[in-house]
Structure formats: structure tokens, C-alpha cells
Amino acid sequence: MPATDLPPEFALIARHFRPLAGPGALDLRDDAALLTPPPGRELVLTVDAMVAGVHFLPDDPPDLIGRKLLRVNLSDLAAKGATPLGYLMTVSTPRDTPEAWYAGFAAGLAVDQARYGATLLGGDTTSTPGPISLSLTAIGHVAPGTAVHRFGAQAGDAIWVTGTIGDGALGLAVALGRLADPTGHLLDRYRLPQPRVGLAIAGIATAGMDVSDGLVQDLGHLCRASALAATIDAEQVPLSDPARNAGRDWLETCLTGGDDYELLLAVPPAREAALRQAASRAGMAVTRIGAFHPGAPAVMVLGSGRKPLAFKKGGWSHF
Amino acid sequence: MPATDLPPEFALIARHFRPLAGPGALDLRDDAALLTPPPGRELVLTVDAMVAGVHFLPDDPPDLIGRKLLRVNLSDLAAKGATPLGYLMTVSTPRDTPEAWYAGFAAGLAVDQARYGATLLGGDTTSTPGPISLSLTAIGHVAPGTAVHRFGAQAGDAIWVTGTIGDGALGLAVALGRLADPTGHLLDRYRLPQPRVGLAIAGIATAGMDVSDGLVQDLGHLCRASALAATIDAEQVPLSDPARNAGRDWLETCLTGGDDYELLLAVPPAREAALRQAASRAGMAVTRIGAFHPGAPAVMVLGSGRKPLAFKKGGWSHF
Numbered sequence: 001m002p003a004t005d006l007p008p009e010f011a012l013i014a015r016h017f018r019p020l021a022g023p024g025a026l027d028l029r030d031d032a033a034l035l036t037p038p039p040g041r042e043l044v045l046t047v048d049a050m051v052a053g054v055h056f057l058p059d060d061p062p063d064l065i066g067r068k069l070l071r072v073n074l075s076d077l078a079a080k081g082a083t084p085l086g087y088l089m090t091v092s093t094p095r096d097t098p099e100a101w102y103a104g105f106a107a108g109l110a111v112d113q114a115r116y117g118a119t120l121l122g123g124d125t126t127s128t129p130g131p132i133s134l135s136l137t138a139i140g141h142v143a144p145g146t147a148v149h150r151f152g153a154q155a156g157d158a159i160w161v162t163g164t165i166g167d168g169a170l171g172l173a174v175a176l177g178r179l180a181d182p183t184g185h186l187l188d189r190y191r192l193p194q195p196r197v198g199l200a201i202a203g204i205a206t207a208g209m210d211v212s213d214g215l216v217q218d219l220g221h222l223c224r225a226s227a228l229a230a231t232i233d234a235e236q237v238p239l240s241d242p243a244r245n246a247g248r249d250w251l252e253t254c255l256t257g258g259d260d261y262e263l264l265l266a267v268p269p270a271r272e273a274a275l276r277q278a279a280s281r282a283g284m285a286v287t288r289i290g291a292f293h294p295g296a297p298a299v300m301v302l303g304s305g306r307k308p309l310a311f312k313k314g315g316w317s318h319f
Numbered sequence: 320m321p322a323t324d325l326p327p328e329f330a331l332i333a334r335h336f337r338p339l340a341g342p343g344a345l346d347l348r349d350d351a352a353l354l355t356p357p358p359g360r361e362l363v364l365t366v367d368a369m370v371a372g373v374h375f376l377p378d379d380p381p382d383l384i385g386r387k388l389l390r391v392n393l394s395d396l397a398a399k400g401a402t403p404l405g406y407l408m409t410v411s412t413p414r415d416t417p418e419a420w421y422a423g424f425a426a427g428l429a430v431d432q433a434r435y436g437a438t439l440l441g442g443d444t445t446s447t448p449g450p451i452s453l454s455l456t457a458i459g460h461v462a463p464g465t466a467v468h469r470f471g472a473q474a475g476d477a478i479w480v481t482g483t484i485g486d487g488a489l490g491l492a493v494a495l496g497r498l499a500d501p502t503g504h505l506l507d508r509y510r511l512p513q514p515r516v517g518l519a520i521a522g523i524a525t526a527g528m529d530v531s532d533g534l535v536q537d538l539g540h541l542c543r544a545s546a547l548a549a550t551i552d553a554e555q556v557p558l559s560d561p562a563r564n565a566g567r568d569w570l571e572t573c574l575t576g577g578d579d580y581e582l583l584l585a586v587p588p589a590r591e592a593a594l595r596q597a598a599s600r601a602g603m604a605v606t607r608i609g610a611f612h613p614g615a616p617a618v619m620v621l622g623s624g625r626k627p628l629a630f631k632k633g634g635w636s637h638f
């Protein structure tokens with residue numbers, strides 16, 4: 001082979017990934033990317049791995065896999081109040097992965113990087129004897145000192161969530177054949193998270209995170225980080241119509257299942273109007289579901305008649 | 320389970336990875352890290368994936384796997400002339416991976432992040448039904464506009480390499496039982512690359528990269544990126560004593576095998592003294608092995624009597 005011929009890996013990169021490359025990516029021809037940080041801004045960095053059979057189903061459409069990989073990371077940026085900038089990724093695939101898989105995967109990324117304002121800075125493609133394994137490092141920016149953290153909630157802050165809770169976990173049940181989904185809404189929500197990029201939470205939320213491991217468990221993280229207890233009212237937790245139609249037997253799944261990618265925020269009552277304004281500007285729904293109060297870190301979920309609910313998984317605790 | 324109990328993943332992170340966390344990592348308790356870019360510097364970003372059975376052997380010692388994961392990325396930073404700053408990583412492991420594996424892996428990272436001046440900013444740990452799959456995104460910085468690229472070599476520039484070439488590829492042959500290694504040097508070089516962090520190539524090299532896919536193939540990349548031809552003299556390519564002792568039958572492996580992680584640089588003759596000074600300050604060896612000249616992108620390797628050598632793999636070409 002003459003030195004000017006390139007192995008198939010390079011052709012794959014040129015065809016499918018180079019069109020995603022942004023400024024500083026050096027056309028993905030180099031060993032590293034350059035990034036001139038926006039002047040006077042702080043960078044926010046996050047990384048997630050996704051493995052076939054663990055985070056997505058092997059026969060999920062590849063464009064949705066690409067979009068989900070990007071979106072779960074953008075969701076982490078959104079939870080900090082950060083503006084997306086760019087991303088690097090690794091793509092490890094079995095040798096017999098058809099070219100159409102890469103084409104679909106890249107097409108999904110193309111749609112969403114345009115939608116959310118990020119470009120590909122660099123990456124690495126390798127083979128694997130195992131399942132498809134992906135990672136994505138996302139980079140965003142905030143005004144210095146304004147990033148929202150898990151810690152910082154104050155007693156008396158209300159607990160808010162964006163969108164609806166539980167659709168992702170129910171969507172997984174649909175994908176596994178355990179639940180009917182006549183409208184397709186639940187499966188779509190499982191496959192394609194809606195990261196709340198653009199909700200301007202800096203200066204409004206005292207603490208926050210995205211809900212990826214389940215509302216109750218993730219609220220437990222906020223409690224621990226802020227050394228507070230939390231009470232939420234199950235009846236106030238916003239459910240989509242399809243989730244409501246699934247019936248009360250699925251309520252625990254909604255509150256403790258994962259894959260919501262909604263934002264969970266601590267907001268002082270005095271900033272409620274500001275939050276509603278920010279949500280309105282971003283075209284997003286926000287719902288108050290409870291409050292933080294002094295006490296050992298724990299989450300209480302109240303059901304009808306304000307009686308505490310006990311869940312098998314992830315969350316319930318006495319005070 | 321009360322909300323304040325954490326799943327085993329969190330305990331694993333707390334025990335093994337939190338001690339690696341640096342400023343901005345928020346103790347790995349948050350969803351994202353913060354990075355205040357060094358004022359007036361440009362960032363350099365690179366990412367590599369490593370999969371068991373592809374990039375390392377499943378029974379390689381875990382500390383060496385961690386060190387190699389970090390070092391191959393630091394090698395990419397070194398090739399840009401960048402100073403390391405921090406890194407994010409993903410670690411996907413089978414469920415039955417023993418705790419000692421994580422302890423060893425993290426211990427290896429601890430040694431090398433101290434040695435090379437980088438800290439862990441963030442990460443993600445997941446399970447996988449397949450082989451151990453790792454990724455690492457490294458972040459460094461350079462004075463704006465001074466990063467060394469693959470393009471930019473000029474006709475007449477000499478071709479230089481750091482260290483010795485071929486040890487990594489021979490080390491893999493040793494690991495596979497195909498070659499004896501009485502001193503252990505070759506296997507050590509395969510398992511533990513020596514990234515040339517600290518060689519101040521900005522303003523000296525007109526182009527450069529690290530040699531990871533084999534000297535001849537990677538020189539082909541520089542030729543294409545700079546639209547030049549290159550000739551190297553096989554007798555000038557620096558070999559370690561163990562590589563030389565392997566005999567001439569292994570020369571092709573040395574020149575076309577991978578895993579060198581030495582720097583391959585284009586340096587104008589007028590800057591030779593500056594390169595030698597920089598190498599001396601960094602305690603590294605540098606050797607001139609050839610030159611770039613006008614012509615279609617191609618690599619010619621001359622053997623004894625300046626006769627072109629033909630290789631089965633990766634590189635040889637007519638002019």
C-alpha cells in the first residue's frame with residue numbers, strides 16, 4: 001500500500017464525521033483540537049459513556065443513538081446553566097458494523113448539534129470485540145461563578161422540575177414489551193431525551209441537576225450535597241397524559257425510574273416569578289413539586305392525604 | 320434503601336477516583352466540572368479510546384492500563400507543544416471486575432498525573448457486557464497560535480524523531496510470545512509509553528505529530544498534510560539496543576509497527592541548534608532521520624547503499 005492510501009478508518013471519519021467538525025477541529029485531520037475559550041467565560045465540562053445493551057438497545061436506530069449520546073451530555077450542561085460550545089467523542093464498534101450505521105449515527109448528531117449549537121471538536125474511532133461503546137465529552141460555558149451546583153439549596157427553597165417525569169422509564173418498559181404505548185410518546189421520550197438547554201437558571205436556582213437516575217434518587221443527591229431534607233408531593237409531580245394513562249401501578253416507576261433528563265431545581269420562593277419568566281422565554285414547562293427543609297438528608301414522598309409513600313427502590317426514607 | 324445510601328458505583332468513585340480530582344472537579348460530586356482557562360492561553364483537546372483485546376491485553380496490570388490511557392493522550396498534547404492541564408474519562412467495566420482492578424487502575428493514574436501535571440476533572444463509570452472500554456479526554460494549553468500541526472512542513476525541513484523507534488511494536492510481539500526480551504525493555508515500552516511532555520517545540524517544529532500508527536504511516540500523514548514527499552534513511556532511525564539485538568528481520572516491524580509515542584517533527588536546518596537545546600533541557604534524545612522535499616506526498620525509506628526498501632505494510636511508495 002503506498003503511503004498516500006489511508007486505512008478504512010480514515011475514510012469513515014472523512015465521510016461521516018468531518019462534516020460535523022467545527023472551528024478548532026482542524027478538519028479532524030490532526031491529533032488534537034484547538035479551542036479559544038470565549039473571553040471572560042468559565043468552561044463547563046462533562047462526559048458520559050453509553051454502551052449497547054446497557055444505555056441503549058442494540059437495534060435502536062443509529063440516528064437516535066447519536067442524538068441521545070449528545071443530548072444526555074447537553075442535559076448535564078443545561079443543569080449548570082451552561083451554553084453548549086463543542087464536543088469530543090469516541091466510537092468503538094464491532095468490525096462488522098455496516099457503513100449505514102455510521103451514516104445514521106452521524107446524521108443524528110448533525111441534526112442535534114445544529115439544534116443546540118455545538119460542533120464536533122475531535123474524536124477517536126476504534127474497533128471492539130464487544131458491544132458498541134460510545135463516549136462524549138461536552139464543553140459549554142457560563143459567566144464566571146454563575147454555574148448551578150448540586151449543593152447550595154437553602155431550607156425553604158421550593159423544588160421544581162421541568163417538563164414531565166417518568167416518560168423515559170415507562171418508555172424503557174415499552175421497549176421491553178412490558179407496557180403498551182398507543183401514541184408512541186413514551187418510547188420516543190426514552191429514545192430521545194429533551195435536554196433543557198436554554199433555560200436561564202443562573203441567578204435563579206440555588207442548586208440543581210438533571211434527573212437521569214430517577215427523581216427520588218437524584219433529589220437525594222441534592223439533599224446530601226446541600227445537607228437538607230426534602231418533601232415532595234407525588235400528586236404535584238407532572239406526568240404526561242400517556243404516563244397518567246399507564247395507571248397508578250406505574251407511579252413508582254415514574255418517580256424512581258431514570259432517563260428523564262428534566263431539570264430538578266431548588267428555587268427560593270422570591271424567585272418563582274423569575275423562574276416562570278425564564279421558562280416561558282425558553283418555551284418550557286416548570287412545576288413546583290415540593291420543598292427543602294432542615295433535617296438529615298432524606299427524601300419523603302407524600303401521596304394522597306399527605307401520607308408518606310414507601311417505594312421498593314431508590315428513595316424513600318424516614319426523617 | 321434510604322435515599323442517603325448510595326449505589327456501589329458512587330462508593331467506587333469516592334474510594335478510587337475522588338483522590339485524583341483537581342480544582343474545578345467539584346470532588347466528582349456534581350454533573351460537570353468547571354475550568355477557568357489560563358488567561359491568554361489557547362486550549363488543546365484530544366481524546367482516545369482504549370478497549371481490552373484491542374489496545375491492551377486483558378491481563379495487563381491495571382496500573383499500567385491507567386498509565387497508558389493517560390500517556391497516549393498526553394503524547395498527543397506533547398505533539399502540539401501543549402502543557403497538560405486536566406482530563407475527563409469514562410470507565411466501562413464488566414460487573415464482575417474485582418475492586419482491586421479499580422484500585423490498581425487509579426493508582427497508575429495517580430502516579431502519572433502527578434508526574435505530568437494533570438488532574439482528573441470528571442468522568443463516568445458504567446457497566447458493560449463486553450470487554451473493559453476506556454476513554455480519556457485530555458486538555459492542555461499553548462500560547463495562542465503556537466500549536467504545532469500536522470501541516471506546515473516546508474521542503475528542506477529535516478525530519479527528526481525523539482527517543483527510539485520500534486520498541487512498542489517489538490514489545491507487542493514479546494507480549495504475544497513471538498520474540499524474546501531478555502531485559503524486559505521492549506515489553507515495558509509497549510505497556511508504558513513515554514510521552515514527550517515538556518519538549519518545547521513551539522517555534523522550532525514547522526509540523527509534527529506523535530508516532531502511534533507506525534513511523535512510515537505517520538510520516539505519510541505529515542507528507543499529505545504538508546503536500547510534500549519525504550525520504551528517511553533506515554540506518555539513521557534510532558533503535559534501542561534490545562531492538563537492534565532483535566536483528567534485521569525485525570527492522571520492518573520497527574519502522575511500520577505502532578505504539579512508539581515518540582514525536583516526529585519537521586525542523587528547518589536553521590533551527591537544529593534550538594531543537595537540540597530544547598531536547599537537552601527536557602532530558603530527551605532527538606535524532607535526524609531524513610528530510611522533506613518537493614513532490615507528491617509519499618515516503619521513501621532508504622536502506623544500506625541508499626537503496627529504497629519495500630515494506631509489506633504501511634508506507635513504501637515510488638516517487
